[in-house]
Amino acid sequence: MGRAPCCDKANVKKGPWSPEEDATLKAYIEKHGTGGNWIALPQKIGLRRCGKSCRLRWLNYLRPNIKHGGFSEEEDNIICSFYMSIGSRWSIIAGQLPGRTDNDIKNYWNTRLKKKLLGRQRKQQQVQQSRRTASFKQGMIKRSENIANFINIPAGFDNQNPYDLPELPVVPVTNYQTHNPQLIKDQASIKNMLINLGGRFSHDSDTNNTSFQYPIDILSTSSSDQQFYQSSINVLSCTSAANNNNYSQFPGTHCDASNGTGGSSSPTMFHGLNDQNNNLQVDHLHPLSELEIYDNNFAHQHQQLGGFYYQATTETLNNGSTAGTSTASAESEISWGDINSLVYSTQMVAGYETSCPQAVTVPPGLPTVFAESTLLGLK
DNA sequence: AACGAACTCAACCGCCAAATG
DNA sequence: TCATTTGGCGGTTGAGTTCGT
Incomplete structure (x- = not known):
């Protein structure tokens, strides 16, 4: 009964x-x-x-001071960041947004935000797929030209025709929700997302610290996406603080439980991206990080890597040429990741592994999901 | 103008945990 | 310790609204 x-x-x-x-x-x-x-x-x-x-x-x-509708970009980012970290704990998320109710946030997520993010994911996947295909076929043409110099090409084979070449192999991806459901609601999911966006965590055996390296993409993306990175990292630091008594926060980060904005008020995080010579510059370092100054040489080095990372970097460079004037566009090319399926593009991670400078110190004890992403042998 | 589809969001439902006796 | 009550929460529903044809 x-x-x-x-x-x-x-x-x-x-x-x-x-x-x-x-x-x-x-x-x-x-x-x-x-x-x-x-x-x-x-x-x-x-x-x-x-x-x-x-x-x-x-x-x-x-009750007084209730806000309805009109969610700001910053609120969007906070909601997304927390959702990635703790899932549908709407009351907790609402606690980070004064004047917002859990019901409102839940409705907003279900009716708008989720679709918005999934739309970005699909768009980005389409772009990536088309570039992979184009680059692969281009590479195959080159190789076939070289091979043709040494061997006899069978009659009827058109080595200038990319469609006469082998099909593009299916790129394996790993779905963390399927393989590691326990990870989806903890800080690892944020790390995964940041990795998916091109960042990298590496393990420093000397200091026993794990470090996060910003992808160059962040320098050329919209301020709203930069805020999203910022919020995600702050949530990561908050959840880390909660999970690890030996560590409070990232050095220099702000993670105020009373207002919960977690340092999201950082519009100057990446000011002044281009100098007169069109080199990427950072003239205002956010206290969160020791972000190094990236310049175009960094990107040129990455062109040598080839493969899929090269394609992503090319896009970055194209955008980066006007990075200094990047605005808070509502629809960025940069994916925020599929919130529910979190399909990870591991080759992006592999591309960063050997070349990114260190930036943010992450507390010890965090699971190094990066190692897992390299298991597929895509390095 | 009419209709159906899609969307929004206030409200309800039922489960769970804490409080209470 | 156990049963009951209550508050709180997330998931879901459905009436009202907007949009597209």
């Missing part, structure tokens, strides 16, 4: 609240408070409503 209902369902009113009911409830709570008993409250004030319904109405609609 189930538990008894909290109220007499036959005698309570359901559905939308009338202005009169709102006024009655609001006036009473503002004067007397809830009295610590929501179940008894509607009877006291003569409302034919369930106590739970009164509580919900007050918390989600009537």
